[in-house]
Amino acid sequence: MFENFNINESVNKIGTKLGEWLDSIILNLPNFILAILVFVLFIFVAKYVGKLIDRLLRRKVKQSSIRQMSVKVLKAIIILVGFFIALGLLNLDKLLTSVLAGAGVVGLAIGLALQGTLNNTFSGVILSFLPQLQIGDWVETNGFAGEVKEINLRNIVIKQSDNNYVVIPNGKIVEEPFKNYSRTVRSRIMLNCGVAYNSDLEFVQDLTIKTIANTFSQQGNEEVEFMYEEFGDSSINFVVRFWHDVSKNKDILVARNKAVIAIKKAFDAHDINIPFPIRTIDFSNNLSVQKKEE
Structure with missing residues (x-):
């Protein structure tokens, strides 16, 4: 119940x-x-x-x-x-x-x-909207230089001039400075050289400026600049600066190569010597050895 x-x-x-x-x-x-x-x-x-x-x-x-x-x-x-x-x-x-x-x-x-991973992820989002860094640009950063091939949420991939790929975390790119050759159409190129002490310095200056100006066209306010820098050990050294189209590091090397050939031809045509270090051995002091008489 x-x-x-x-x-x-x-x-x-x-x-x-x-x-x-x-x-x-x-x-x-x-x-x-x-x-x-x-x-x-x-x-x-x-x-x-x-x-x-x-x-x-x-x-x-x-x-x-x-x-x-x-x-x-x-x-x-x-x-x-x-x-x-x-x-x-x-x-x-x-x-x-x-x-x-x-x-x-x-x-x-x-x-x-995931602190490090999230840092790279947020850095990747920042880089994707950063106009100073785009796919195809030639950059120098973190000790590496090459063309940007990929930007993802973790890293960027650049292809170096030796055809090797380098993967750099996005956080490194955001935190470290980088140089982008592709952001400007024109860049100033500097080339160092020297002439003998007995050279006519004013003539050398005028000839170098004229040679570079005829080899590389300068636009607008651009001009070829020439300055003597120092009295070197065997030459009076100078630097010549000029403008040229540059989108990657190779363009600078090609321009310097072209400038060196043009300057060398011009100097040879006017018997201007580009000296190189010479070591002179002086035999004027003869070493005499006296024998002791027995």
Whole structure:
């Protein structure tokens, strides 16, 4: 008799609880449907906004990996906003607070564990929008020089003049200075040389300027500059500076090669000597050896 009473009481409690849940579901059904609709709506918004941003980024960013990651991050943010709004419509404030707190703790742990990786990732995003560094540019950075072949979320890849590839983390590029030859169309090239002490210095200066000006066309306010620098051990040294089209380091080498040939021909035609170090051995003092008489 007592056992039947306990069973009936338990069944009644279960039925009462199920009834309360059913009433709660019925009462919250409009909010539940609205929350689902809002969440689905944000998914579609994220999809179309992602396509729009991808089209805009194609005009500014050449790196597909950067575009894809940027679009994915933006879509994830939009979907998360929709998720939190849906939780708010369901009056799940406590759950929302717990989710935010858990996300903060997890985010902090992931950030500490992947500090170097995240630094390179954010640096990659910065580099993708940096006009001073683009694919195809010739750069010098971190002791390496070459053509930029790839910029991704972790590193940049440059191809050196010896046909070898160098992978440099993005954080190194952002933190260290780099020189980009491709950002300017014209660059000033400097060439050092020297002439003998018995040379006519004014004639040498005029001849060098005329030779370089005839070899390399100077534009606008550009001009060939010539300055004597020092009295060297065997020559009076000078530097000549001129402008030329430069987009990579090879262009400088080619221009210097052309300038050296032109100056050498001009000097030879006018018997101007380009001296080289000479070692002279003086035998004027004879070494005498006196033998001791026995």
